[in-house]
Structure formats: C-alpha cells, structure tokens
Amino acid sequence: MRVLAAMSGGVDSAVAAARAKDAGHDVVGVHLALSRMPGTLRTGARGCCTIEDSMDAQRAANLIGIPYYVWDFSERFKADVVDDFVAEYSAGRTPNPCLRCNERIKFAALLEKALALGFDAVATGHYATVLTDADGNRELHRAAAWAKDQSYVLGVLTAEQLAHSMFPLGTTPSKAEVRAEAAARGFSVASKPDSHDICFIPDGDTRGWLAERVGAEQGEIVERDGTVVGTHQGAHAFTVGQRRGLSIGHPAPDGRPRFVLEVRPKDNTVVVGPKEALDIAQLAGSRFSWAGRAPEHPESEWACEVQIRAHADPVPATAVVRDGELVITPDAPLGGVAPGQSAVVYLGTRVLGQCTIDRTVSAVPAPA
Structure with a gap:
C-alpha cells in the first residue's frame, strides 16, 4: 500500500512511520505546519507543530529512508481548531482542541488530500487499534497498553476514515518499548518528552489568551439560588469543576468550598455551588x-x-x-x-x- 505517515516530530510518529516501512509499504512522511508564525505555537521538546519538531521529523525520515514533505495546513487549523476553541469558550463550553484537531485536520483535511494524491492510508503514532469484524466492518479499539491508550481522542473517526487509518503502535505493550526501539534505530527523538497542553497557546496562559480574543467584562458569581457571592473579570476564564481562582472573598454559609457548576456567557454569569452539585x-x-x-x-x-x-x-x-x-x-x-x-x-x-x-x-x- 501507499501510506502517508503523519510525522509530528515526536518519538511515536517516527517509530510508526518506520514500522510502516518495515511492513513493506510505500511510505512518504509529512509534517503539518499549523501556523505561519512559529512563535504562536508552544516551543520546547514537545513533538507537536513547531519548527524544531519539523526538523526532528525530517531527521527521522532521513534515517528511515523515506521522502519527507511539510504541508501548510495553517489556514485550516486556524479555522477548524483555533477559531472553534474560541467560539466554544465564548458559548460557555469547554472544548478539547486535540480531539478537534484529529477530527478536522489529521483525519479529514490530511486524509482527504492523501486520498486525492493516490495514497491508500494515513499512518499516525496514536495508541489505538483497528480491527475487522466477521462481516468485514472496520472497528476502532483500545490499544494494548491501556496506560497509553488514545482511542478517546480518535472517537470522532467515521467508518470511511477508519477504512484508511493505520496505527502501527496499537499492539505495543508499553511506551518504554517504543522509546527503546527509537534509540535502537538511532532516532534523536528517542528520549524526547511527550507533547502536552495546548500547542497554540505559547505561554500556557489559557485565561490570558482567551481574554485577548474574547474580551474581559466584569460579571457576577452567583449561587444556584441566584444569590450574588462575588464578581469576575470574564466568564470565559472559568470551566465547570473549577475551584481555584474564584476570588469570592468569603466562605459560604456552610463553610464548604465552592466549585464552578455552570458558565452562562449570555449574561456573563458564573454559577457556583458545593462539590456534590x-x-x-x-x-x-x-x-x-x-x-x-x-x-x-x-x-x-x-x-x-x-x-x-x-x-x-x-x-x-x-x-x-x-x-x-x-x-x-x-x-x-x-x-x-x-x-x-x-x-x-x-x-x-x-x-x-x-x-x-x-x-x-x-x-x-x-x-x-
């Protein structure tokens, strides 16, 4: 098969690409450039989206012996992931940008382009497996190593996308085995830390980043019965379950801590209450x-x-x-x-x- 290997610059995608090549497939590596301004993406050894990650991916592709390209998906990423993230927070919801990236970028935009270019499948370094039932239907299953299982963030994949998806790491017992294999192959990313947090928020300050895009307007913090117990500087900065940073300033009548129960962006109100609520x-x-x-x-x-x-x-x-x-x-x-x-x-x-x-x-x- 002709396989397009999505190479983030991390250890998992590098080993996945190498295994696809070892399996006898005709493999081409591609790194997705998700921003035209590298400073807007988090830097450091994360294996996700930055210039240094692109260079790490290229070094791995050279060792594997496969062609390597960088594709500019920055406009699609901004529209489908970044703008969606802002819109969801503005509506009082708590989005998962990594899941949205898998859905709309890696297994929609990328797969669509791969199929148009004649590739049969896209391979990634996700820890999940695809099995075929007795009737020939493709199914998404958890990885063998449940501690690293990533099937949750792949739950958005459709039957058509599963038909063209390949996860070479799905049956691997542990991440330690992947790192050992990367070291044996001479990959410089063998000990590179895993990616984390949100790649498009450079300093990790989600509240400040959102304030610049959504705006900050003072509103009320209320109990479930409508009693005003404090004020805030922007409802977008809160998420359900949050305890820290409420700045209520005085204990509740029952002396118990309060948690965010609901965010109401229409009237810029944050509702709080006891943990059991x-x-x-x-x-x-x-x-x-x-x-x-x-x-x-x-x-x-x-x-x-x-x-x-x-x-x-x-x-x-x-x-x-x-x-x-x-x-x-x-x-x-x-x-x-x-x-x-x-x-x-x-x-x-x-x-x-x-x-x-x-x-x-x-x-x-x-x-x-």
Whole structure:
C-alpha cells in the first residue's frame, strides 16, 4: 500500500512511520505546519507543530529512508481548531482542541488530500487499534497498553476514515518499548518528552489568551439560588469543576468550598455551588457520530461504558438516541462534566461512537 505517515516530530510518529516501512509499504512522511508564525505555537521538546519538531521529523525520515514533505495546513487549523476553541469558550463550553484537531485536520483535511494524491492510508503514532469484524466492518479499539491508550481522542473517526487509518503502535505493550526501539534505530527523538497542553497557546496562559480574543467584562458569581457571592473579570476564564481562582472573598454559609457548576456567557454569569452539585446523572449531545458500524437499534437503550476525558476511567452506562440526541445515563453520577467535552461510548474495548456534550442533568436538584 501507499501510506502517508503523519510525522509530528515526536518519538511515536517516527517509530510508526518506520514500522510502516518495515511492513513493506510505500511510505512518504509529512509534517503539518499549523501556523505561519512559529512563535504562536508552544516551543520546547514537545513533538507537536513547531519548527524544531519539523526538523526532528525530517531527521527521522532521513534515517528511515523515506521522502519527507511539510504541508501548510495553517489556514485550516486556524479555522477548524483555533477559531472553534474560541467560539466554544465564548458559548460557555469547554472544548478539547486535540480531539478537534484529529477530527478536522489529521483525519479529514490530511486524509482527504492523501486520498486525492493516490495514497491508500494515513499512518499516525496514536495508541489505538483497528480491527475487522466477521462481516468485514472496520472497528476502532483500545490499544494494548491501556496506560497509553488514545482511542478517546480518535472517537470522532467515521467508518470511511477508519477504512484508511493505520496505527502501527496499537499492539505495543508499553511506551518504554517504543522509546527503546527509537534509540535502537538511532532516532534523536528517542528520549524526547511527550507533547502536552495546548500547542497554540505559547505561554500556557489559557485565561490570558482567551481574554485577548474574547474580551474581559466584569460579571457576577452567583449561587444556584441566584444569590450574588462575588464578581469576575470574564466568564470565559472559568470551566465547570473549577475551584481555584474564584476570588469570592468569603466562605459560604456552610463553610464548604465552592466549585464552578455552570458558565452562562449570555449574561456573563458564573454559577457556583458545593462539590456534590457537580454530580451529573445524565448527559446528551446532538453532535454525535459512530466509529464504524452503528448500533442496529440506536433508538432502543443499550448497555455500554462512557469515558468523558482522555485519561478518565470508563464507567458503566446506558445510551440511546432520542429526539436527535445521543443520551447517556451513567450507572453512578459522574463528577465535573462540562458542556463542550466529548463523551466517548465503548463496548468493551471497541469505540462505538461519541458526542459533544450539549447539556447535562444534575444528580442534585437546585434548591427551590
């Protein structure tokens, strides 16, 4: 097969490209330039998006012995990831830009261009596996090493995208084995730290970065009954579950700490309350998709597991498609679920699908 290897400049994508070549595929490496102003992306040994990462990727490609190119995806990245991030925060939601990048850049824009150029598949360094069922349907599954499993951020992939996706690291028992293999191959990135945080916020100050783009306007911090307990300098700076930085200035009547329960951008209000009020009995989203074959009867409840963060544990739940939404009810309440997050639904190790959370139902009713 002709395989386009997406090379971020990190150790995982370098080893993935090398394994694709070892498997006998005709491999070409490509690095995605996601900004025309390198200073707007985080620097350091992160394996994600900067000029130094591009150079690391090229050195690895040279050692593997494959052609290497840099493709400018900066305009698409700004529109589909950066602008989406700002819009979601402006709407009071908490987005996941890495998941959105996988959905709209690596497995939409990149795959689309790869297929147009005659490639059969795109290979990445994600820790996940693609299996084929008895009827020939492609399925997305967790990686062998659950500690490094990245199937959550790939939950947005469709059946068509899975048909052209390759994850050479999916069956690897540990990240240590990948690093050892990289060292044995002579890759300079063998000990390079993993990527982290948000690549397009240079200094890691998300609050300050958003304030420059959304604007900061003073608003009220209120309890669930509407009692004003403080003020803030911009609702966009808060996210559900946050405890630090509320600056209420005095203890609640019950003496217990307060957490952000809701962000209301329309009236620039932040709602706070006790920790138990963060417990969510149900969540739902109209923006849902299936990672491969859809359930036979999605309008009838089925048992599953749901994961709401990349590094969270999956929890037992039931799910159903009702009134145009994927509605998920965990067996026990979930804590700190924010609109804008992604809920990924699993059947065992298989990723069934996902939704962007639009609304939640609290397990603890607000006081009358």
